[in-house]
Amino acid sequence: MTASLVIFFVLATVTVLAAISLIVQRHPIHGALSLIVVMVALAGLYLLMGAEFVAAVQIIVYGGAIMVLFVFVIMLLNDGEEERTNFSKLATFAGIPLAVAVAGLIGAAVVHSSSSLPAATANATLTSTKTISLLIFTEFVYPFELTSFLILVAILGAIVLAQREDN
Amino acid sequence: MNDFLTTYAFLIVPILKIAILVFIVLTVDAYLTWLERKVIAHIQARWGPHRVGPHGLLQPLADGVKFIFKEDPLPANVDKVAYFLAPFITLLLALTSLAVIPFGPQKFTVFGYETHVGIADVNISLLVLFAITALGVYGVALAGWASNNKYSLLGGLRSSAQMISYELTLTLSVVGVLLLAGDFSLRGIVEQQAAGKGLLSWYVFPQIIGFACFYIAAIAETNRVPFDLPEAESELVAGFHTEYASMKFAMFFIAEYTSMISVSCLATILFFGGWLSPFPDSWTFTHYLPSVLLIPFGLWVIFDGIRYENVFGRIMLPGVGAAIAAVGALTAVPAINPYVQGPFWFFAKVFIFLFVYIWMRGTLPRFRYDQLMSFGWKFLLPVSIANVVLTSVVILWRMH
Numbered sequence: 001m002t003a004s005l006v007i008f009f010v011l012a013t014v015t016v017l018a019a020i021s022l023i024v025q026r027h028p029i030h031g032a033l034s035l036i037v038v039m040v041a042l043a044g045l046y047l048l049m050g051a052e053f054v055a056a057v058q059i060i061v062y063g064g065a066i067m068v069l070f071v072f073v074i075m076l077l078n079d080g081e082e083e084r085t086n087f088s089k090l091a092t093f094a095g096i097p098l099a100v101a102v103a104g105l106i107g108a109a110v111v112h113s114s115s116s117l118p119a120a121t122a123n124a125t126l127t128s129t130k131t132i133s134l135l136i137f138t139e140f141v142y143p144f145e146l147t148s149f150l151i152l153v154a155i156l157g158a159i160v161l162a163q164r165e166d167n
Numbered sequence: 168m169n170d171f172l173t174t175y176a177f178l179i180v181p182i183l184k185i186a187i188l189v190f191i192v193l194t195v196d197a198y199l200t201w202l203e204r205k206v207i208a209h210i211q212a213r214w215g216p217h218r219v220g221p222h223g224l225l226q227p228l229a230d231g232v233k234f235i236f237k238e239d240p241l242p243a244n245v246d247k248v249a250y251f252l253a254p255f256i257t258l259l260l261a262l263t264s265l266a267v268i269p270f271g272p273q274k275f276t277v278f279g280y281e282t283h284v285g286i287a288d289v290n291i292s293l294l295v296l297f298a299i300t301a302l303g304v305y306g307v308a309l310a311g312w313a314s315n316n317k318y319s320l321l322g323g324l325r326s327s328a329q330m331i332s333y334e335l336t337l338t339l340s341v342v343g344v345l346l347l348a349g350d351f352s353l354r355g356i357v358e359q360q361a362a363g364k365g366l367l368s369w370y371v372f373p374q375i376i377g378f379a380c381f382y383i384a385a386i387a388e389t390n391r392v393p394f395d396l397p398e399a400e401s402e403l404v405a406g407f408h409t410e411y412a413s414m415k416f417a418m419f420f421i422a423e424y425t426s427m428i429s430v431s432c433l434a435t436i437l438f439f440g441g442w443l444s445p446f447p448d449s450w451t452f453t454h455y456l457p458s459v460l461l462i463p464f465g466l467w468v469i470f471d472g473i474r475y476e477n478v479f480g481r482i483m484l485p486g487v488g489a490a491i492a493a494v495g496a497l498t499a500v501p502a503i504n505p506y507v508q509g510p511f512w513f514f515a516k517v518f519i520f521l522f523v524y525i526w527m528r529g530t531l532p533r534f535r536y537d538q539l540m541s542f543g544w545k546f547l548l549p550v551s552i553a554n555v556v557l558t559s560v561v562i563l564w565r566m567h
Contacts, residue, residue, distance in 0.1 A: 029249060056294035064301025072327050075312045129351055
């Protein structure tokens, strides 16, 4: 068992446990905290694959910016614990069979292809900051600029919505 | 035994380095509080700490003992997990940020393992620092929310909003340096500034706007005067740490001083050439500057000590002075001298930044909250974006 394998299992366990905790937690803040742990542990997994830049951006964007907004909103609304309600009929009759079916499907797929599942490897030269920047501004420049434009429109929309009451 | 050491050196050496660094940083933190109280006291024509030890030198020790033995009450109806986690997150992140900072140019070999002065030499150390800063908000936000106190909650909210706002400027102000250096590694950035011309090749000159934005945003990120609104005592009691006492309160304090140190280190590395000397390489006589500064300072401490008002001071101060003078004399020894240069300049610059922090606390009034927000978003952010555009244009113009 190599050191990187040990680290992989530790990080993978943390990720899965935190993801389960995210669903199980009844307080929104605890859920948000679990999600932060998932994000940071995922960044650790990226780092293990040699994708330094992606790992750092994962923490800065998801762990930092986006999750801070989640926590901020929960704090601002001062939301309390969720109240437990009775299962809706839809969940009992459609949700549970569907969940079992999806789990069975994924399980079957994994069992059938276990011999041919290749280990994920990230090419260090492909994931370096320089390569990613070059790709963004050459090959993927249109998708990149379109996404930025979309985000800009979303920001403008948010401002318009927020200012509506003044008029 | 030797086999064991060389086989596991990759594990043992970093752990040793971490232990040494944490010990040094915690000691520096403690004496930074002493320096802060002393300097502010003298700015305000007071004595400052003077009772515990000569010139209050043992005050940090007494404070530490007090923090450990104070009662640690748990307020009613707090969210226990978040309440306990908050100070740990804050301190953990503050200490982690020091892990990627290089303190000197030399490599040395321990147990057959070659290593740097500094814990980790990462390719993307600057991004790692920003990642840690990005997570830093949680400690303060959680502390404010979990305490079940309206002042804490308001302090936590203010501070999260402030840190999110100034984080943008902090990141953007560094882009100019990144464009010039073409490297995310802090070691690489310092080496890019070593053009042999001394002072003139530092990035503070081409990036003076970037430096101004960086330093203002960094002060706001560390929640220090004049941006210390999260703990504005006239409005919010003590802000997010109102409900914290004893060692948990101390952890917030240690974290604050540690982030002051790491921000000062970062400013030194990015804009002031890190461990590089401000003098040209040919001025070899400047290599004896550490001795020239330390020996007279040590002698002055001895001279001041023998006239001190009580016996304890008359024993302790000359001892301290002799130690300082001895260190000064040691740095002049030819075998040691070259190894002292890097760390000496690094720590001298960091010390100046830390002193400026304290100086500002002694002189500047606090911002009003709306002023803080409009200053950050309407002035600082546009200026730092303009700096990025300007730097890119100049670099492109030079290339063609």
